[in-house]
Amino acid sequence: MREGTATLIRREDYCAPAFWIRTVDLTFDLDPAKTLVTSKMQLERNAAVAHGALRLHGEELNVLRVLINGESVSFRQEGHELIIDNVPDADFALEIRNTCAPDKNTALSGLYTSGGSFFTQCEAEGFRRITYFLDRPDVMAIYTVLLRADKAKFPVLLSNGNLLDSGDLDNGRHFAKWHDPFPKPSYLFALVAGDLVAREQRVRTRAGKDHLLQVFVRRGDLEKTEHAMNSLIASIVWDEARFGLPLDLERFMVVGVSDFNMGAMENKGLNIFNTSALLASPATATDADFARIESIVAHEYFHNWTGNRVTCRDWFQLSLKEGLTVFRDQEFSMDMAGGASARAVCRIQDVRALRASQFPEDSGAMAHPVRPDTFVEINNFYTPTVYEKGSEVVRMYQTLVGRAGFEKGLKLYFERHDGQAVTCDDFAAAIAAANPGSALSTRLDNFKRWYSQAGTPRVQARGVYDAAAQTYTLTLKQHNPATPGQEHKLPQVIPVALGLLSAEGQALPLQLQGEDQAAGLERVIVLDEAEQSFVFTNLASQPVPSLLRGFSAPVVLDDGLSDADLLVLLQHDADAFNRWEASQRLALNRILAAVRSGSALQLDSAFIEAMRAVLRHPELDAAFKDLALTLPGEGYIAEQLEVVDPQAIHAAVEAARSQLAQALREDWIEAFEANQIQGGYTPDPVSSGKRALANLALSMLVLDAARSGDTVWPGRAYQRFKDAGNMTERLGALSALVNAHAELAEPALARFHELFKDDALVIDKWFALQGRTPELDGKSFARVKQLTQHPDFTLKNPNRARSLISSLCMFNPAAFHRADAAGYVFWAEQVLALDAINPQIASRLARAMDRWTTLAQPYRSAALEAIRRVAAKPDLSSDVREVIDRALESDKSADAAA
Template sequence: MREGTAALIHRADYQQPAYWIRKVELTFDLDPAKTIVGSKLQIERNHAVPHGPLRLHGEELNLLRVLIDGSSVSFRQEGHELIIESAPDADFLLEIRSTCAPEKNTALSGLYTSGGSFFTQCEAEGFRRITYFLDRPDVMAVYTVTLRADAKKYPVLLANGNLQATGELDNGRHFATWHDPFPKPSYLFAVVAGDLVTREQRIRTRAGKDHLLQVYVRRGDLEKTEHAMNSLVASIVWDEARFGLPLDLERFMVVGVSDFNMGAMENKGLNIFNTSALLASPATATDTDFARIESIVAHEYFHNWTGNRVTCRDWFQLSLKEGLTVFRDQEFSMDMAGSPSARAVCRIQDVRALRAVQFPEDSGAMAHPVRPDSYSEINNFYTATVYEKGSEVVRMYQTLVGRKGFEAGMKLYFERHDGQAVTCDDFAAAMADANPGSPLASRLDAFKRWYSQAGTPRVTALGEHDAAARTYTLKLRQHTPATPGQADKLPQVIPVVMGLLDRHGQALALDASGATERTLVLEQAEQSFVFENIEHEPVPSLLRGFSAPVVLDDGLSDAALLVLLRHDSDPFNRWEASQRLALNRILAALRAGQPLVLSSAFIEAMRAVLRHPDLDPAFKELALTLPGEAYIAEQLDVVDPQAIHTAVMSAQTQLAAALRDDWIAAYEANQIQGGYTPDPVSSGKRALANLALSMLVLDAQTTGDTVWPGKAYQRFKDASNMTDRFGALAALVAAQAELAAPALERFHALFKDDALVIDKWFSLQARAPEVDGKVFARAKSLLQHPDFTLKNPNRARSLLASLLLFNPAAFHRTDAAGYVLWAEQVLAIDALNPMLASRISRALDRWSQLAEPYRSAAREAVARVAAKPDLSPDVREIVERALASGEA
C-alpha cells in the first residue's frame, strides 16, 4: 500500500500509550508463502493517560482471528491499525492470529526470506509486518517464542533469549521454544530459521559466569567467522573491564544474512548481521573490512546495554542509543589499536568519515538536530547526524567531565534507568549529576542545545600577542548557519582542547603549573582567553583530537601550519595541518579559476612527511591522501564538481611526479613478509605501500612508463591477501591503465562465487576517478551485468551508491545523464525496497548549491521523482524536503 505525503510526527506530541503489553507469547508456523503467526498478549490499561481505544499497528498482514479472554470481540481496521473500542479496563489476554508472506517481502522489513532461510528486521517499525502490536519503543514486554518448521529445510530455529525446549512434530516438522527474561520493545525482536552452521565458543566472564557464544552462517562461510568471534570475545571483555557491564544471557548469538538493509541489528541476544559486516578471511577481505567487522561486532554487542537494557522512549531519542554506542565502539577500536599513534589513526579516520558525510548533511536539505523535532518516516533518520554527530556529542561529555567522570555518569545512568525506555535528557542528567563540579554541570541546559540545533557551528579564532605585556590573547567566535526550519541559533557549549607552540615547535606552558594543554569552554558568541608569560608570537594548536564537531577557521599561515605538521604533539592536528595545506591550494585555484600548480614548499613538506623516520606508515598514508572531493565542496558556496575533480586530479598527478623516488622508497620499505595479520602496524604498512603504488602507476600513465603498471599487475596476480591484491587492482583502475581491463576480468573470474568480493568489483569501477565520461559509461553498462541486481541491497549499493553518492565527477555531468540515471534507479528501487531507495535518493540533497548547468538539471530530476504519485513515504520525504530547501 502506497500513500501520499506521510503525516508529520512531532516530538512535542509524545504521549504514553493507553495500554501496556507486559507479556508476549508468539507461535510461528513458518512457511515462505504463508507463515501463520499466533500471538497472546497480556495487556493492562495505562491509567496515567485518558481512556481510549486499543490501537495496534499492522502492515501487509492477513487477519484471521481476534479474541479477548477467549471470546470474540468487535474490531475495525483503519489504514495500518487494528482498533478495538471495547477493550476491558482491567488486565486482559488478547489473542490474534494472522498470516504474512515472507517470500514476497522485498522491503526486508519484518519477516522475510533470504537464500532459503527466514530472517527478521524489526527496527524501526518492522514488527508490525509480523503481527499486530503496539509497535513503539516504550512498550516493553517479556517474550516467549515457539517456532515450528520443516526439520530438513530449517534445522536451526532461533529467537531472542534462552532456549527452553526443542522437539519433533508430525510430518517431519520440529519446534523450538525460546524465552527472553528481559523486557524489550518489539524493535529488538528477532527470529531466524534455516540450514545454517555455527562456530561456538564458551567463555567465563569476570563475574564468574559461563556463556555460550555462537556465530551462525550459511554452509561454506564458516571459515570466515573466526575474526568475528574474536571481535565478540574482545567486546565482551572490554565492556566489562571499562564500564562494568557484563553479558547477561546464557548465550549470545550472531547470525549472518546476505540480504539486509543495514550493517547489523542488535536484537537482544540474537544479533543479525549483514554478511559484509561479519565474514572475513585474508583472501577475501581487506584490512578495512577486518577493522569494520571488529567495530560493528563491538557496536552491536555494546547495544546490549546502551539500547537494549536501557532503550529509547520514542524514536526522536534514537541518538540516545546510537550516538552513545558509536562512541563506545570508537573507544573500543582505539583501545584495541594499542599504541598512541594507532589510536590517533582511528580518531582521524572517524573524523574524516564525519566530515565526508555528516558535514554535508548538516548543510543540506535533510539537516536535522541530533534529536529531531519531527519526521514523516523514521527510517530516514538513521543518519550520520544521529550516529556520528551524536557520538561526537557523547565524546564532548567525556571531554568536559574526564574519563573517570564519564564512567561515573554511565554507572549512574544504569542505576537509574536499567529496564526503562528513556530520553537524551535522562542521559544528560546522569552525566551532570555524577559530576557536580564539572564544566558540564554548570552549563547543562546550554550544552543540550547540541541535541536541538541542527547545523555545524563555525568557530573563528584570532590570536593577538602583546610583546610588552608578554601575553597572548585568543579570541574565539562561534556562529551556526541557518538550516531548514531553524534560522537563528543560540551559542553552543564547545570544548576546545588546545596548546601553544613556539616558532621552533616547542610546547609552551599555559599556566603556572607548567601544563602545556588546556580545555577552553566556548559558550558565548565571542570570548577571549589570555595566556601569561608568552615571550614570542606562538602558533596555536586548537581543537586537538577534534574536541568538538565544528568547522575551525584559525587563519594560520602556511608557515604556522608547517610548524604544526612537523612538531605538534597532537597527531590529529599534525594530520589536520597536512590537509589544510593541500586544501588551501586547491581552494585558491578553484576560486581564482586557474589551473592548480603546487608550490615547491608544499611538495617539500609532503616529502618530509614521507621520509619522516618517526611517523608511522598509517599516519603517513592519511597525511599524504588529499582531502576528498565532497569535503572540498563543503568549503564552497557554489559547487562545480568537475572543477573540483580536475583540481584534485592535478594535485595527485603533481605529487605523483614530484615524489616519484620517494614513492618508490616507501613502496619498497613497506613490504611485509610472512603470513597475513590485520594488526595496526601491518595494516599501516600495507596502506602506505598501496598509496605509493597508486601514485607510481598514475605517474606512469603520464610519462608512458610501463614498468610500474606491470609491477602492479604482477602484485595483483601474486598477492597472498585481498588488501594487496585489491590495492594493486585499484591502482590500475584509478589510473585507467591498459592492464586494468584484464585485471578486472581476472578478478571477477577468481571470485565470481563470492558475492562480497564481487561487490568490491562493482564498487571499484563505479568509484574510479572520472576521465572523459568513461567511468559513468562503464558503471551504467554494469547495470546490465548478469551479476547485478537491485533486489540485494549490498549489490545495489556497490554500484549505485558508489556512483551516485561517492563519485561526484562521474555523477554530475553537463549533459544531465547522471541525474536521469538517478531518477530512474530511485524509482525502480522504491518499488522493491523503499528504505534502500531513500538512501540512494540522498545524492541530490544539495542540488541547490550546484553551479549551472548542474543546478537546473538536478532540480528537474528531483521534481520528476517528487511528481510520481505512488512514491513510498521514505522517498517522498527526502525529495520533497530537497525541493523545499533549495527553493526557500
C-alpha cells in the first residue's frame, strides 16, 4: 500500500512516454496466494522524446526475471519503478516474470480475490499491481491473454475481447486464451476467474452482425440479472440509433462482484460491476435501484466509445470520458423514461444529486476544476466535479450548438480520434469545428474556462419593466468565488434558457430589442461577460421571469423573485424543472429565515396552501409531486449559509416536516390511498412515481402520528411492511417507522433482518437506513456505534462500510455534527481503520470534513482536532494524506480570507 509520500503531479508537466508498447502477451498461472504473471511486450522508442532509461511502474510485486530479446538483463528498482538503463535503440521484445498475492490485496486494486474468485480493477493505476508496465493511459497496446487455473475451483476464465481457444491441461487445470483486437491502455485490462454462471442472449445490431451478451454472477444470483441484461440490450440499441455507435466485439460480458470500490468499470468488452449496481429483483431492489442499474449498465457500455475507443491522454483529462459518458447515460435515461414529465423528473433528480454532492465540493477543501491542474493521488479525483459537473459542461455544448449540432460534433470527434488518447481540448475543437458560426465556436476559448476554473459561478438576475415602452430589461451579473489556488476568476460562458410569464401565468412571446419578430416562447441567451443586459420588447405587462430552465448551466442563481413570483412559476410554468425549483425555493426561504434568526420555524398558510395545491393538482404526475413536496436536504441548506450550525438546520427541517405532516394530513391520506398499485410489479416511471408519492404520504402520516400519539398509521405502516409485494413498498414502510422513531420500528427492523439476513445487498439497505435515521436525542448516533459491533458488519467490504459509516458521516449531519465531538472522534477512528486496509474507501470517508471551516463553534474546533488526529498518523496512504492536507490548508485559507 502506498504511503503518503507521493509527489505533486502537474498537468503542465505532461510529457509523452519515452517508449511505446505495441503488443502485450500476458500469461497468468492463477493461484490465490501466489499468482505467476508472465508479460511479453513489443516496445519501440518514441522518436519525439529524448533517449533514456526504460522506467516501468510496479507495486507489491516480486520480480523473478527480466529478458530483452530473450537475453537476461540487469535492472534496478527504485521506489515503485523497475529501471532498465541499457535498452536497444531499435524495437525490442521485453519479457518480465513476476508474482503477486491476490489473497492479500485488501485494497481491491489490481488483481484480487473475492468470494473465492479472481477479479481485477485497474483504473486508475491498478495494473502496476499485476505486472511492471508503462501504466499510463496514453500507452495503448493490443493484448493477448492466456489464463491457466484449477478447473474445479475456477471453471470460468475471462479476459478482454474475443475468445480464441480454451481446453483442458494436466493435473485438473484448464486454460482460456483471449485476444482484444483494439489497442487499449492498461487501465482497461480485465481478468475474471471463478465459479460463475451466466445469463446469455444473442442480439443482432443494425449492421446485421450477431453478438453474444453475457452477464456472469455467482450461483444463486442468476434470477436477479434479467433487468441488467434488458438494460444492456436497450443501451446497445440506443447508442446505435442516437449516435450511430455500434457494438464492436463478438461478445460483450458483464461480471458482478460484491467486493468492489466503485460502482462499475468499463474494461473493454468485460465490464466488472459492483453487485449493488447489477442485481435486482422486485423482492430485493427498490425502484431507485432498478433505475440506478439501468443507468450504470448504460454508462459502462457507452464508455466503449467515449473512453475506450477514444481515451484520455493523461488522468487530468478524466472528464473527457467520464463527464461525456455521464451526459450520455443521462440522455439515455430521459429517452427511456418516455414522456415529458418523466423526462423532467430524470433531470430534476440529476440536478438534485449535483447540488447535493458537487456544489459542496466546489466550495470545499478539495475544490478543483473539471480538468484539474494538479493531484497527488488520482483516485481522489473520481469526483462529482469530474463526473456530474463534467456532464453539465457537455450538456452546455449541446445547448449552444443544438441537438443535431452536437451529434455532428461527436461524429467528427470519432472520425478524428478513434484509437487515440486525447484531451478535453480535442473534444471542444471537434464540437466547434462541426458547428461553425455557432454560439460555441465564436466563444470557444472562453467556454473552455469551464475546464480550468473551479467553483460554482453565481449569477444574479434582476429585471426592470418599463410600462410606457413596454420593455423588460433583464440584467445578468456573474461572479465565481475564490477557491483554493484560484483567487480571481474570469467570466464564463453561461447559456441561460428562459421564458417570460404574465402575472396570470400565460407564456409570453420573446422578442429582443432589434429583432423584427418574436422568436417563440422560450429561448437561450448567452451570458459571457461580467455583466450584460437583454431588452425584451412588446410586453403589455410586467412579466415573471423563468430563468435557467432545465438547469441550463451549473450555477447558483439569485433571481430576486418574490413569493408571489415563485407561486406563479409553481402553478403555471411550462418548464417542469423551474416549477419544481419554485417549490424548493419557497421551502428554502422559510427554513433559512428560521436558521438565520435563531427562531423556531412556523410555516405560513400561503406556503402550506401552495403545497396542498401541488398535492391535489389533477394534472401533475405523482413522481413530480413527490419531488416538489420533498423538502431540500440539510446539506444543500448548509450550502446557502456562510456559518453552518447543523443542529439548527436539522431543527428547522424537522419542524417543517412535522407541520406539513399535520397541516396536510387529510391530503396525505388521500394521496396514499389514490396511489396504490394493483397487479404485478414493474419499475416503469408511472408506477415508480405512484409508489414514491405513496411512500412520502405514509412517512408524513406516521410522523404526524408520532406527534399526536395516534396508533392507526404506525399500525398500517407495519402491516404494509409485512404484506408488501416488493422492496420499494416494504422499505418505504420500514423507513416511515424508523424515521419517525415509532415504537414499531424495532420489531420491524428485527423482522426485516430475519427475512433478508442471507442477502448482502438488502442487509446493506438495513444498515444504511439506520445510519441515515434523523437524529433524535442522540439515539441515531448511538445506534450506529452499536451497529459497528454487529456480526454482519465489516469494514473490509466497501458496500458494507459505506452503508453504515458513510451514511452517518456524509448523509446524516445532525447525528454526525455533535456538540460533544463524538461524531468527529468516530470519523477519525473509522478513517484510520479503513486506511489500513483500503485507502480509496478511507479517502472518500475523509471527504466528510471538506467544509469543516464553515462550521459554527464548537463544531469547528472539534472538527479541526479530529482532522489533526488523522494527520498525525505517520504512515497514512497518499489517498488520505492528500485529502487531510487539503482540509488543513483550507483552515489557513479561511483565516486569510477573514
